[in-house]
Amino acid sequence: MQPVATTFFFYLLAGLAVLGGVLVITRRNAVHSALALILTLLSLAGLYLMLYAPFVAGVQIILYAGGIMVLFLFVIMLVSIEKSQKEEQFNKLWLVGLLAAIALGGLFIGVYVKGKALFPEAKVVLEEGNNTQGIADYLYGHYLFTFEIASLLLLVAIIGAVVMAKKRI
Amino acid sequence: MEALGQISTLHYLVLAAALFVLGVIGVLTRRNVVIILMSIELILNAVNLNLLAFSRLYGLHGQVFSIFVITDAAAEAAVGLGIIIAFFRNKETVNVDEVDLMKW
Known part of the structure; x- marks a missing residue:
């Protein structure tokens, strides 16, 4: 079956994934972070479907969003979150870390844009059946x-x- | 297989890079150890997305490997959360800056 409206769904799911990722690293309450991570995982499962990987998408939903995140939520409930919410959320060197990570991202993008001619254009036929x-x-x-x-x-x-x-x- | 429209492998790679960088930012800047573990999960998912994007070009091996990455993530989450529980029992906090016993 051919995917429909791939452009629209790619940008929708990619936007949701990035939004979830941003929420994960900025929320004060760890439960909110966990819920945002579930949003990211589910939209990534949708992207896996678009990449002709239905089995991995199912495993992603069942094992990641279902299993691992429940484990995370249990542990968040076990440790007290009230105290950590009142504390400072970012460490003292956050600016250095942010700049280093953004430099890493720039490196990634540079390598991809320079090396994208190396990717083969012919795609292997991955059957979903x-x-x-x-x-x-x-x-x-x-x-x-x-x-x-x-x-x-x-x-x-x-x-x-x-x-x-x-x-x- | 030209039905994938204008969405090329590069699109997926850039998205994966963005998620990876978000995860790295989380690991480097947050103080809550639970959120650091969640950022590691973000990084692993970015890697998985890369594997699957290349699996569309090279065949099923990438999908098999991404299953192994998910297995790894499960093992890592179990052990990491066990460490967090032990840490919380000893220190009554989830702040990683308080773990400085081996720092000098």
């Missing part, structure tokens, strides 16, 4: 070892999170 099947073929075939490493990483993360959050080890 068997997108999940294709990913699974790679995941359990070509990337099987990486897949096992990822499972080991998750095991370590589970143990690490339990140990870290325990009162006495």
Whole structure:
């Protein structure tokens, strides 16, 4: 199926994503930041759909917006937010950090604009009908070892999170 | 596959760069450690968007790799939030400027 009105939806979703990102780093209340991050994640999931990646879009919504953000909200509720709201939100070197980050962004844009001739114009035909099947073929075939490493990483993360959050080890 | 209209790979790359820079600004300037972790999630999402934008040019490998990045993000969030809970229990704050035991 061909995407419809790609230009409109790209700019709408990109605008929402950037708006959410700006809200994440400027809000005083951490709960508001988390909600803005969910906005960014959902609009990015829409962009993934436009990039012919429906499986990744589904994983993004289920795992990121559904799983990880709930974890974040739980932790925000566990730590007291009243005290941190009254404090200064940005550190003393915020101007230096801002300038460094903007310089980094300028570097990115410069590299992209200079190097965009290197991108191939011919696009691979990514079929949506068997997108999940294709990913699974790679995941359990070509990337099987990486897949096992990822499972080991998750095991370590589970143990690490339990140990870290325990009162006495 | 010319149906993608005027939206080229460069558009996606610039959007990803903007999100990445927003995440870096958050990491460098905020003092609340929970929001710093959220900024790291922003950075990881920018990387994912890059991977998927190139996956449209080179085939499915980018999508598989972005699944691995999401796995990493889940592991990182679990461990990072565990560290935040331990930190809050010891210091009664979420301000990263208060963690200066190893600073001299």
